[in-house]
Each structure stands twice: as structure tokens, then as C-alpha cells.
Amino acid sequence: MPVTRLGRGPKYQQIADALRGQIEDGTLGPDAKLPTEAELQAEYAASRETVRKAVGLLVSEGLVISARPQGHFVRRRQPMVFRPQAEFRKRPYTPEMDAFMTEYSAEGREPRQEIEVSIVEPPAEVAKRLHLEPGQLTAVRKRLRYLDGEPFNINDSYYPLELVRESEIMRPEDIARGANEVLAELGYRQVRALDELYAKMPTPDWTRRLELVPGTPVIYYITTGFTDAGQPVRVVQNVLPGDRHVISYERRREAESSES
Structure with a gap:
């Protein structure tokens, strides 16, 4: 050249x-x-x-x-700080707002989310993680989250339908105390989560929902939640556009045991 x-x-x-x-x-x-x-x-x-x-x-x-x-x-860039480690923390949130709404309202931003609930045959990767047999259905809560009027990320949660059929999870509205707590009340408290992060280009559906410009990469963050008995009860698909997010992990070193 x-x-x-x-x-x-x-x-x-x-x-x-x-x-x-x-x-x-x-x-x-x-x-x-x-x-x-x-x-x-x-x-x-x-x-x-x-x-x-x-x-x-x-x-x-x-x-x-x-x-x-x-x-x-x-472009005025004010990225959203995404903190996976906060999922299982106590939630002193208001009855009117869930974690996302509460946290970013406190920062002076304008959050909102669109929620859709449906019963579907899950994608193969979800069925595999939930250990479902062919033909078993899931309930999915699809959430598109906005900050200051801009679509920021996708948060789609899948649950075995047989576990949540008659619960609040089936309603297309905010759950202030969190879906994790609803699962716990149903007898399926999550005590462990497996996080997987992939950097990839978006699917046409993600591009449409998030109004992405061509060439925008995303972080595909998928979480599987397990009970104490090791039963997978929830799979969450998060799609985080690379130009709108910072992923922040907090790690603490465990105290070393002294040998006598």
C-alpha cells in the first residue's frame, strides 16, 4: 500500500x-x-x-x-455497566420496580423494558442446558431493556414449563423481588450459576430488536442456574452490544488456611 x-x-x-x-x-x-x-x-x-x-x-x-x-x-457514549455477580445479591427494591429499573433510575438515567411471555419449544442450546427431553416446553420471559430511549440489551429467560406454569413468571410484568425468588418459593432455589460468554456477530433477530448498525459485535452471555441438588431450572440469554456495555466482574481472594 x-x-x-x-x-x-x-x-x-x-x-x-x-x-x-x-x-x-x-x-x-x-x-x-x-x-x-x-x-x-x-x-x-x-x-x-x-x-x-x-x-x-x-x-x-x-x-x-x-x-x-x-x-x-x-456519539455520546454512556455505557451500561453489566455486573453478573449481582444476580444473587439481596434485593431491597421497591414493589414498583425490579433490579434493572431501580439501579439505573438511581443513576439518573431513564430505564424501561418491554416484557413478553410465551410458551415455546426452546432452542436446542437451551433445551440441552435445561436437560429437557424432545417435546418438553419452556416458558420464556423476553425482555428488551432501554436506557434513555435507546435499546441497550436483550434478557431472555427460559424455564421448564412444568415448574412455573401457575406462577408470576407467566405474567408479562416486572417482578420486583426477582424471578429467582419466585423459583425459590416454588421449591427451586438457585444456589449456583454457570456463566458462558461469547464474542460474536449478532443474529438478524438481535440486530432488529436492538436496532444495531451493521458491523456491531455483541457479547452473548448465557447463564444456567442450578438448585442445590444440581437441577438446572433457568437459562438466561443476554445479548450485550459491544458499543453500549462494560462487563464488570468482582473477584475476592479467599483467605489462605494456615497449616500447623
Whole structure:
């Protein structure tokens, strides 16, 4: 590749790198308007098509948003901190709001979620984790969570239908004390969870539900909850867009036992 004052690689990539650098160092701050196409053409001696390709790359990375006809703006990024270790903590939440609603309302943000409940034949990966036989059905609570009007993540929970058929889990509304507590009241308290995290590209369904721009990767975080007897009773599929989340794990070193 030819070498230019911008560095190596195709011209559109060089322009995108330069603009990305300005975003990262704060020269172009949140909500700042990018130079117009004409200004970028003049500054980088590039064609209109090349400039559009460079800006499109930044849009696909989630760094820039298009607000036609005003132009392109640096995206104000306020990622959601996702804490898997908080699932089994005590929940002193209000009757009106569950964990998600309570936590992010306290941060001054505007959370909301859409909940759908249905009875389905589970995906193969869910049936496998729940140790279900062919033909056994699950209840699924599908939740699409929003922050400040933007869809932030998917949280779909599957339960063996025979365990939860007559419970609150079947209602499409918030459960303030948490579905885990409902399971415990039914005699299936979860005491252990297996977490699996995968980095991947989204499915068409995830792209549609989360309104993702092309090229946005996601973290697919799947959790299986077990009772003390080792029975799997819940599988949760979380889909976390990479441009909207920070996953925070808290770890504590256990005290070392001294030998006499």
C-alpha cells in the first residue's frame, strides 16, 4: 500500500483513523459535529465516495451517528455497566420496580423494558442446558431493556414449563423481588450459576430488536442456574452490544488456611 501523511492503508481507512484519533483524544468531544463532506474532501484530498466510506466506517463502529440533514455527530457514549455477580445479591427494591429499573433510575438515567411471555419449544442450546427431553416446553420471559430511549440489551429467560406454569413468571410484568425468588418459593432455589460468554456477530433477530448498525459485535452471555441438588431450572440469554456495555466482574481472594 502507498504511504501518505496519514499512514498506511486505503485512503478511507486513513481518514477514519484520523477522525477516530480525534474522537479518542477529545478533540472531537461528545455531540461534536464532524466536518462536512466538502471540508473532509478538501482536508484529505479525497473523493466524496472515499470520505463517505470513512465516515460510514465510524458509524458502523458506533462512534458517530447520522442526523440528516444536519450532518454527522460524535456519539455520546454512556455505557451500561453489566455486573453478573449481582444476580444473587439481596434485593431491597421497591414493589414498583425490579433490579434493572431501580439501579439505573438511581443513576439518573431513564430505564424501561418491554416484557413478553410465551410458551415455546426452546432452542436446542437451551433445551440441552435445561436437560429437557424432545417435546418438553419452556416458558420464556423476553425482555428488551432501554436506557434513555435507546435499546441497550436483550434478557431472555427460559424455564421448564412444568415448574412455573401457575406462577408470576407467566405474567408479562416486572417482578420486583426477582424471578429467582419466585423459583425459590416454588421449591427451586438457585444456589449456583454457570456463566458462558461469547464474542460474536449478532443474529438478524438481535440486530432488529436492538436496532444495531451493521458491523456491531455483541457479547452473548448465557447463564444456567442450578438448585442445590444440581437441577438446572433457568437459562438466561443476554445479548450485550459491544458499543453500549462494560462487563464488570468482582473477584475476592479467599483467605489462605494456615497449616500447623
